[in-house]
Amino acid sequence: MAKLLMDQLTKTYDNKVTAVENFNLTVEDEEFIVFVGPSGCGKSTTLRMIAGLEDISSGTFSIDGKKMNEVQPKDRDIAMVFQNYALYPHMTVYENMAFSLKLKGMPKAEIKDRVRNAAEILGLMDYLNRKPKALSGGQRQRVALGRAIVRDAKLFLMDEPLSNLDSKLRVQMRTEISKLHQRLKTTTIYVTHDQTEAMTMATRIVIMKDGVIQQVGTPKEVYDQPDNVFVAGFIGSPAMNFFNGRIEGNYFVMGQTKLLIPDSALPEGLDNQEVIIGLRPEHITHKPVKDESTVEVNLDVVELMGSEYMVYATLEGHSFVGRVDANLDLAAGTVFPMAFEMDKARFFDPTTEKRIK
C-alpha cells in the first residue's frame, strides 16, 4: 500500500532527447492510474523512472514520503509486468513466480503457499511445472502477473501488458486485471496507448503527449471535460469531431453553414472570435424535429454496427462521424438531415488549442 509523489520529474537521455518533462502527479493509496498517450510520448520512460530502471534527470519521486531517486529498484518494493512478459525461459512457471521470494530468503513452505495461492487466482495450477515456452500468450501473461502478485509489493507497475495479446484475450485479461486490483487493492500504475483500456480500467487517467502531461482526471472527467484538443481527440472512439469556424452572435458559422448554440452552452466573450468546436459522434445524430442546428448532409459512408449506424459525412470541408439509430433506413450517397447537439459542444481556442470554458 503506497502513496506516490512525483514532483517535476524530468528525463533527458544522453542524446539530449527530453523524453519526459516536469511530470507532476500525486497517487493516492489503492488507486489504479493509467498513463495513456501515443507511442513515444514518454509513458514507459516515466514508469521506468518510478521503477528505478532509469535514472531521474531532475525532480523527485517519493513513496510514502520517502525519497526514492537514489534507491535501487530491488529496494523499492515494487513489482513490474513487462510488455513481452520477460519470463525467465530456463525456469518453470513455479520457479518464475517463486524467484523473488527465494531471493528474499523466505521459507520454502511459505513460498509454496504463496505461489499456489497466486496460481489458483490466475488459473495456473495445471501449468506450474511447465516452461514459459510451452505456454500460450495469455498464459504467459498470467504468469507475469503471478510473478508480480506473489510479491505482495507496495506498488504494481505494468507497461503495456496486454498489447501482445489478440483482441479477444485482451478484453478478457483487462477485466481480470481490474478484478485483481479490486481484490488486492495494490496501488497500480498501468501504461497503455489504448484509450479504451485507459477508460475501462483507470480510477484516474494521465494523458501524455511529447513528454508532457496534458490532463489528469477520472475517465468521466477527461471524456466530458477535456482540457485541450489533443485530449478531446485522443479519448473516445470514434474520436471527437472538430470544426473550425467563428462565433457570430449565438451562431457557430462555418462557410455557408450556421448552427444555433443555446445560450447556456456558449462561453462568454466569444462573439466574432475564431474557435474550434468539438462534438462527439453521439452528439451528431438524427432528430425527428428539425431546428436551427440541423443540417442536410451528403452521407459518404454508412456502417451498420447492429444497434446503430456510424455515419461518415463531410460538412464545409470537415469530415465527421455521427451516430444514428439503426431503426432508420440509411444509405451512402443520399442526403440526410443531421442534428448537431450544440449544447454538448466543447469550444477550443484555435491558437492554443486549450478549451474555452
Next chain:
Amino acid sequence: MRTKDFAYWLFLAPVLIALTLVVIVPMLLGVYYSFTSWNGITTGEFVGFQNYIDLFKDERFLASLWFTTKFSVISVILINFIGLSLALIVTSRIKTSNLLRTTFFMPNLIGGLILGFIWQFIFIKVFASVGEMVGMESLQVWLSTTETGFWGLVILMSWQMAGYIMVIYIAYLQGLPKELLEASEIDGASSFQRFRYIVFPLVAPAFTVSMFLTLSNTFKLYDQNLSLTGGGPYNSTEMVAMEIFNTAFVQNTFAYAQAKAIIFFVIVAIVALFQVYWNKRREVEM
C-alpha cells in the same frame, strides 16, 4: 522423403570428391599404415596390433598424453573463465569498451610460433629481471622446470585464446533480452544473484561452442609448445602433437606415430562428443 535427383548429386559432387580425397582416403590410409611397420621409405610389413600394444607401454607417449590432458583441463577452465569475465567487462557500460574489445582480441592475430617466442622472452628475460629486482627466486627460473614450463604454456594459451572466446560470450551476452535482467533486478536480485540465476544459465549455449573450441585447440597444440619450451626440460613439457611429430620425423617410426595419432584422434573425438552432448542438455531455448 525428398527424391534426390541427378542435379542434387551434381551440386554435391565437388564437396564430396574433395572430402573423399583430402579427408577420407588419408584417414583410411592412416589407419592401414598404423598396422604396418612403415618407416617413411618402405611400406613395411603388416604387424597387426603391435604398434598399439607398444604405445601403451611407451612412457614418453603416456607422459605427453597426461601432460596434455592436465594442460587442456586447466586451460579450458581458465580460458573460459577469463573469456567470460572479459566479455562481462566489455558489455558493461564502460566508455572504453570498444578499445578494450580490440585489445583483448589482438593476441589472436599473432601466429602461434611468434607468440611462443615473445612469451619465451617475457618469461626468461622479463620475469628474471623483475625477480632480481624484487628478490623473488621463483621468478628467475621460468621455463627451466617442468612446473614453470607447464604454467608458462597455460598462461600463453589463456592469453591468446581468452580474447577469442570473449567474442563468443559477448555475442551471447548481447543476445540476452534486456527485460529479463531488468525483471530480475526488480525481483530483488543483487548483481551477483542476477549473474548466478539469470545470466549464467542463459549463456549456457555459449559454453558448448567455447569449450569445444578451446578443448580442441588446447589438445592439438603444437606450435606454441614448440617455440615456448620446445618440449624441454627433458621432454617433460612435450605435448601429444609434438610427441607424435617427434616419433614420426625424428625417430622415423612413421607407422608407430600413425598408431599414436589414431589413438589421439579417438580420444579427442570421444571427449568432444561427450562434452557437446553434456552441454546440449543444459541449454535453454528462449
